[in-house]
Amino acid sequence: MTLAPAPETRARKRLSAAGRRAQILDVAVSVFGERGFGGSTTKAIAAAAGISEATIFRHFPSKDALYMAALEQRTGVGSAQLVAVLEGYEERQDDEGLLRTLIRSICIGYERDRNLHRMLLYGWLEQGRAANTRMWERMRRYPLIEFLERYVARRQAAGVFRPGPPELVCGMLLAVPTQHAVHTKLYGVDGEAPDDDAVADFYARLLLGGVRSEPADSTRSRL
Amino acid sequence: MTLAPAPETRARKRLSAAGRRAQILDVAVSVFGERGFGGSTTKAIAAAAGISEATIFRHFPSKDALYMAALEQRTGVGSAQLVAVLEGYEERQDDEGLLRTLIRSICIGYERDRNLHRMLLYGWLEQGRAANTRMWERMRRYPLIEFLERYVARRQAAGVFRPGPPELVCGMLLAVPTQHAVHTKLYGVDGEAPDDDAVADFYARLLLGGVRSEPADSTRSRL
DNA sequence: ATTATCTATAGATCTATAGATAATGC
DNA sequence: ATTATCTATAGATCTATAGATAATGC
Numbered sequence: 001m002t003l004a005p006a007p008e009t010r011a012r013k014r015l016s017a018a019g020r021r022a023q024i025l026d027v028a029v030s031v032f033g034e035r036g037f038g039g040s041t042t043k044a045i046a047a048a049a050g051i052s053e054a055t056i057f058r059h060f061p062s063k064d065a066l067y068m069a070a071l072e073q074r075t076g077v078g079s080a081q082l083v084a085v086l087e088g089y090e091e092r093q094d095d096e097g098l099l100r101t102l103i104r105s106i107c108i109g110y111e112r113d114r115n116l117h118r119m120l121l122y123g124w125l126e127q128g129r130a131a132n133t134r135m136w137e138r139m140r141r142y143p144l145i146e147f148l149e150r151y152v153a154r155r156q157a158a159g160v161f162r163p164g165p166p167e168l169v170c171g172m173l174l175a176v177p178t179q180h181a182v183h184t185k186l187y188g189v190d191g192e193a194p195d196d197d198a199v200a201d202f203y204a205r206l207l208l209g210g211v212r213s214e215p216a217d218s219t220r221s222r223l
Numbered sequence: 224m225t226l227a228p229a230p231e232t233r234a235r236k237r238l239s240a241a242g243r244r245a246q247i248l249d250v251a252v253s254v255f256g257e258r259g260f261g262g263s264t265t266k267a268i269a270a271a272a273g274i275s276e277a278t279i280f281r282h283f284p285s286k287d288a289l290y291m292a293a294l295e296q297r298t299g300v301g302s303a304q305l306v307a308v309l310e311g312y313e314e315r316q317d318d319e320g321l322l323r324t325l326i327r328s329i330c331i332g333y334e335r336d337r338n339l340h341r342m343l344l345y346g347w348l349e350q351g352r353a354a355n356t357r358m359w360e361r362m363r364r365y366p367l368i369e370f371l372e373r374y375v376a377r378r379q380a381a382g383v384f385r386p387g388p389p390e391l392v393c394g395m396l397l398a399v400p401t402q403h404a405v406h407t408k409l410y411g412v413d414g415e416a417p418d419d420d421a422v423a424d425f426y427a428r429l430l431l432g433g434v435r436s437e438p439a440d441s442t443r444s445r446l
Numbered sequence: 447a448t449t450a451t452c453t454a455t456a457g458a459t460c461t462a463t464a465g466a467t468a469a470t471g472c
Numbered sequence: 473a474t475t476a477t478c479t480a481t482a483g484a485t486c487t488a489t490a491g492a493t494a495a496t497g498c
Contacts, residue, residue, distance in 0.1 A: 013495095014449090014450055014451070014494085014495050014496065015450080016450085017450070020451090034351070035349070036259055036261055036262070036348065036349070038259055038260070038261030038263070039260065039262075041486065041487085042486075042487060042488085043486070043487090051451075052451070052452055052453080053487080053488080054451070054453080054454095055450075055451055055452075056488095057487080057488055057489075058450075058451075061488090062487080062488080063486090063487065121344075121348055122259075122348060124410050125259065125344055125345060125409075125410075126259070127410065128257070128258070162428075162429075164425055164429075165417065165425070168417075168422065168425055171399070172399050172426065174402075175398045175399050175401075175403070176394075176395050176398050176399065178402065179394065179397075179398030179401065180398070183394075186348075187347050187348075194391075199391065202387055202388070205385075206385075206392070206433040206434060208433075209385075209432050209433040209437065210430055210431075210434075211432075211433075214432065236469095237469050237470065237475090240475080240476070243476075264459080264460060265461060265462085266459085266460070266461090274477075274478090275477070275478055276460090276461080276462085277462085277463080277464095277478065277480095278477055278478075279462095280461080280462055284462090286460090286462090
């Protein structure tokens with residue numbers, strides 16, 4: 001044993017502790033996202049980061065802690081910015097524009113943070129895992145969901161949307177773009193899908209047709 | 224070591240090979256569904272089945288083979304029966320009844336085969352795993368999806384549904400009940416959700432409002 | 447001098463197998 | 473007599489740690 005280290009494999013870059021920590025978290029999100037917690041090994045994460053396993057455990061006390069830190073770091077951002085944009089649409093009473101923007105943003109988010117969203121999907125299934133619990137709490141009071149529910153309730157009160165439980169209406173408004181994004185961005189499903197903007201336009205119109213009040217029985221003035 | 228086996232733990236029931244195999248598959252679906260492939264151990268499956276690990280490997284050559292067999296056994300059933308029922312609604316031109324039935328059936332299916340559906344969700348994420356490939360092929364040509372796409376196309380041709388890519392319309396019709404079922408049946412989300420029939424009624428009306436043709440610009444006769 | 451990283455390895459699991467044992471069927 | 477099942481264990485991982493080494497900063 002006692003291998004003489006091959007000299008060409010040395011010459012490593014030595015990052016600051018904070019830098020290495022951040023890099024490990026990035027890599028961890030991509031590996032955990034690809035294979036889930038149980039399917040990922042610290043060995044694989046170390047290899048993907050180009051470091052030894054010992055380095056991982058220098059920065060994180062356990063695999064569990066690494067998983068939790070990776071989730072925490074990336075789910076903190078929130079969606080305050082998107083909510084602000086959507087509020088603008090609501091002021092202008094542009095329901096279709098609001099939905100179109102919502103759908104596009106969801107698609108973009110899933111595409112940009114593919115690994116994180118895969119990790120979150122695994123996380124939903126692995127709710128048993130303690131490391132996920134803080135995530136649930138966060139997701140439950142997600143600003144986007146809270147805004148949407150209040151928005152729906154307001155439009156219902158104004159008689160523009162048909163009555164019904166706002167959570168259910170909201171569920172529909174989110175289910176459609178989410179399902180689309182999950183299928184086209186997270187699963188490997190080979191896509192002959194049209195581009196996201198066209199999909200957003202189409203779904204925005206369909207969703208709006210569904211949630212808007214029915215016209216008075218036999219005739220209706222458009223608006 | 225060499226433990227003397229505690230006599231009270233004996234008195235095992237000895238099943239036929241076929242019977243044990245079937246029982247192991249059942250248990251495997253529930254364990255794989257709970258924790259995914261990587262998170263499940265043959266030890267846990269053996270314990271849940273009340274047998275030794277060796278017995279598992281007597282019936283299945285590897286953990287992979289067990290996983291694949293568990294998936295195969297349960298995804299063979301198909302949805303021919305549901306499709307037949309939906310065809311009845313189409314003949315009667317009862318779009319709302321069709322959607323209501325579709326939604327209810329999806330909810331019932333997810334509730335009854337919770338573990339299997341959890342396993343399938345894991346499977347979508349773990350497409351890398353070879354054992355899942357046959358599943359994809361099957362799911363792609365799922366009779367329910369094929370029926371729905373043709374149904375949508377026919378209703379569009381009849382001018383009842385608004386025009387647009389049938390896959391997208393279909394995606395919406397499935398996304399809403401699926402998302403609802405996944406949230407209420409597969410995730411541990413504590414539900415203050417209304418009962419499924421009420422949800423089905425509500426969503427059927429919303430979805431129909433979305434997919435049906437807009438009325439002629441300013442007035443419309445309620446068909 | 448400080449500290450990020452590595453090599454080497456311990457100890458715990460995990461999948462899988464070999465050979466022994468006991469429950470069934472004739 | 474047949475065969476389903478078990479005990480015991482091999483061999484391969486996997487997580488985690490101890491102590492050595494080398495890259496940086498002063």
